[in-house]
Amino acid sequence: MKWKLIGWLLKLIINAVILYEIVLLHSPDILPINEMPINAQKNCWIDYMSYDLRKIVYRSWYLPMLKPKKQYLSAYYYIAIKLNIPVELVIAHAHIESNQNHLALGQLNEYGLWQFLPSTWKQIMDNADWKDINNQIKAYIKHASYLIQKFKLNLYEPEDQKIFLWCWNAGEGNYQKKILPVITKKYIEKFMTLYPQVEV
Numbered sequence: 001m002k003w004k005l006i007g008w009l010l011k012l013i014i015n016a017v018i019l020y021e022i023v024l025l026h027s028p029d030i031l032p033i034n035e036m037p038i039n040a041q042k043n044c045w046i047d048y049m050s051y052d053l054r055k056i057v058y059r060s061w062y063l064p065m066l067k068p069k070k071q072y073l074s075a076y077y078y079i080a081i082k083l084n085i086p087v088e089l090v091i092a093h094a095h096i097e098s099n100q101n102h103l104a105l106g107q108l109n110e111y112g113l114w115q116f117l118p119s120t121w122k123q124i125m126d127n128a129d130w131k132d133i134n135n136q137i138k139a140y141i142k143h144a145s146y147l148i149q150k151f152k153l154n155l156y157e158p159e160d161q162k163i164f165l166w167c168w169n170a171g172e173g174n175y176q177k178k179i180l181p182v183i184t185k186k187y188i189e190k191f192m193t194l195y196p197q198v199e200v
Contacts, residue, residue, distance in 0.1 A: 065199035066092065069100045072113070073200075075137050082141050083148065085155040088198035090140075093165075096191050102133045112136045114168075116143075147172065161195070162188050 068076055068091045076094070080087035091100075097115040098104035106115050111130050116139060121130055124142050128135045147153065147167050153160040166175045170184040 066095060066194055066197040067199055072100060072102070072133075075133065076200075079137060079140055079144075083144055083155075085144070085148075087200055088195060089155055089161065091198050091200065092191055092194045093168075095194060096187065102136055103131060112139075114140050143168075151175075158192070161191070165191055 072094065076087050076090045079085075079090050094100050094113045098106075098113050100113065102113045103111075104113070104115065105111050108117065110117050111121070113133075113136055116124075116130065116136075120143065121128075121139060124139050125135055128138075130136065130139075144164075147164055148155065150172070151160075151163055151167070153164055155161055155164060163175060165188045166180065166184060169187045170179070170181050174181070174184075
């Protein structure tokens with residue numbers, strides 16, 4: 001009982017320190033307000049706290065953080081800036097798809113950091129070499145941009161993130177028909193667990 005009480009008090013203190021760090025010190029490891037999309041700058045501190053709430057919970061409860069592989073970091077940031085989406089989303093997406101390996105091959109012959117199906121790759125990139133990381137970056141931007149525009153998604157919002165992943169994993173047709181395969185449901189759940197763990 002004594003140790004449980006000590007543990008609870010430590011967690012309470014850590015939570016207080018983290019909130020102080022975010023609200024008063026504007027922690028550098030969290031997305032600055034001026035780098036948020038325009039619609040997130042309204043009532044900025046409320047949106048700011050809401051955007052990073054899951055990361056606060058994970059940090060305060062000692063859960064492991066997910067770090068991007070250094071060789072891909074500039075690519076992740078380039079994509080995030082180009083699409084105006086969270087860099088954490090790009091990283092978590094690459095992690096659940098390929099464990100951040102641009103030469104990864106899947107069971108259905110998917111390939112690359114974000115595991116493009118050959119048919120999808122052909123449609124987006126024609127005969128471009130999929131092993132070229134620059135081509136993968138272009139393909140991700142093209143396909144993600146298409147989904148974002150078609151379904152009017154704001155990928156700073158968790159519900160829109162789920163729609164994006166649903167379309168990516170199961171196909172936009174299945175999303176439009178509201179068909180959510182079990183494997184896609186688990187895929188989305190895995191992403192939502194990983195996303196707040198990303199540390200950049």
